[in-house]
Amino acid sequence: MRGAGEGLRWAACELHAHSIHSDGRLQVAELARYAAGRGLDLIALSDHNTVSGLAEAAALGGQYGSEILSAMELTTFYGHILALGVQDYVEWRGLGREGAGGAVAEIRSRGGLAGIAHPFRPGNPFCTGCFWEFEGFESGEADYLELWSEPDPHLAPCNARAFEQWISLLDRGFRVAATSGTDYHGPGREGLCATTFLGCEPGPGALGAAALAALRRGRVAVSLGARPSLALGRRGEGRSYGPGEELPPGPGRLEARAVLLPWRGAASRLPELRAELARFLWRGGSTEAGLAPDPEAGGALAAQVELPPSVEGYLRVEFRGSVRGEAALIGFTNPVYLGPA
Amino acid sequence: MDQGALLEVEARLGPEDSRSHRSFPFELPPGARELELELAFEPAMLEDEALAARIAFEAGRRFGIGPEEASRRAREGLRNLLTLSLDGPGPSFRGCAHRQGPRVLAILSAAAASPGFLPGPLTAGAWRATVSVHCVASPRCSFRLRARAR
Ligand SMILES: [Zn+2]
Ligand SMILES: [Zn+2]
DSSP states (O other), X not given: OOOTTTTOEEEEXXXXXXXXXXXXXXXXXXXXXXXXXXXOSEEEEEEETOOXXXXXXXXXXXXXXXXXXXXXXXXXXXXXXXXXXXXXXXXXXTOOTTOHHHHHHXXXXXXXXXXXXXXXXXXXXXXXXXXXOOOSOOGGGSSEEEEEESSSGGGOHHHHHHHHHHXXXXXXXXXXXXXXXXXXXXXXOOSOOOEEEXXXXXXXXOHHHHHHHHHHHTOEEEESSSEEEEEEEETTOSOEEOTTOEEXXXXXXXXXXXXEEOOGGGGGGXXXXXXXXXXXXXXXXXXXXXXXXXXXXXXXXXEEEEOOTTOOSEEEEEEEEEETTEEEEEEEEOOXXXXXX | OOTTEEEEEEEEEOGGGXXXXXXXXXXXXXXXXXXXXXXXXXXXXXXXXXXXXXXXXXXXXXXXXXXXXXXXXXXXXXXOEEEEEEEETTTEEEEEEOOSSSEEEEEEOSSOBOTTBOOXXXXXEEEEXXXXXXXXXXXXXXXXXXXXXX
């Protein structure tokens, strides 16, 4: 089955990083070099409550091989809001416990995307404002949730809580994207860093703009290693649909195919990771299939399933296997949606 | 206040001041080539280990972390976090120092600024320094804020 996401360029991204302009340890240029070393196409510079690193980031362009996406982390008293794609400071100091909706609207009016960072990371006095405590705002109304935070994100109980919250939002009909973010502050922390892959339209424009558009549409996959992909279609029909897209209703039997694709940043992780199966999930159900080498793409692992007619709401896939010998979720896609919202 | 001093304040805070801001207006005279702000607070963290363990245990329950993890975090230290931000006339945002540590020194001029702050014209008029009290973990915390022009 071909078609889903065809023609898209899947950019490898780190969507959460700090520099010396807040509490990070690297200069902006060092951060760009770090990103290139991870094989990333794009890294967001999301310093706490300031934008003073963005001028240097813009001046660097892509000279180290990775581009920097301008951003700011609104590090408020009641939660941390990532403003991706904003060029200027976003005011947060007036925000009370009811203020998330206004901040999200402000970020969008600047052309940015608003994400909820590490929603369940323990807050004051451990990590000030880190736990999401805003009231009167449904998390599904944000543009995205940072499900996987920090290195070795598959191990953290607070990330598992965020994952559960995301699933419950999807089940209730919200179409909110899910990402990873290492919350990188500099060298010294061990562990595997997850990568967020964004399905960007090819074109002459800047990668940052295409990446924001991809995230806005939910063309997103997250992984500790190889890049996850998902294609959903109906037997006998020509095309298939990928994450963020909507499969129209039809008579044909549903088929889905999940693939893990090699990319340059994954090579160094091969000894630590083993992918075993793909679990296909929808509202109220799931099925799984073992991953096997994909005859159509060298180095890729694939699984294909037929789905029951009872599939509804959305279809997403989780890739399961092991990390350093321990059973783990190693990657996931955002959903393909079924039928109208 | 010494020559060039624009602002000098001291304040005492307690845990109940967590999640609030203290804003201090000052007037920048014409002709300044450099603006310097300094924020210092103490203590940097809650030094009473038994109290830290108790607070961490309580907070841990709120956030769903167990007693072992809470006591590990208490041993790492429960730190106070006060951040300094600056607005020029307009108002126009001129930067923020959001990092751990009990002392911040920010120097701004037309061409350069300390990390976190934005270089640009030092327009005469109404400026404002804001201390954002993210967390006071210790029973008391006092800070001193100074601004001076050169
Ligand atoms: Zn944060
Ligand atoms: Zn952060």
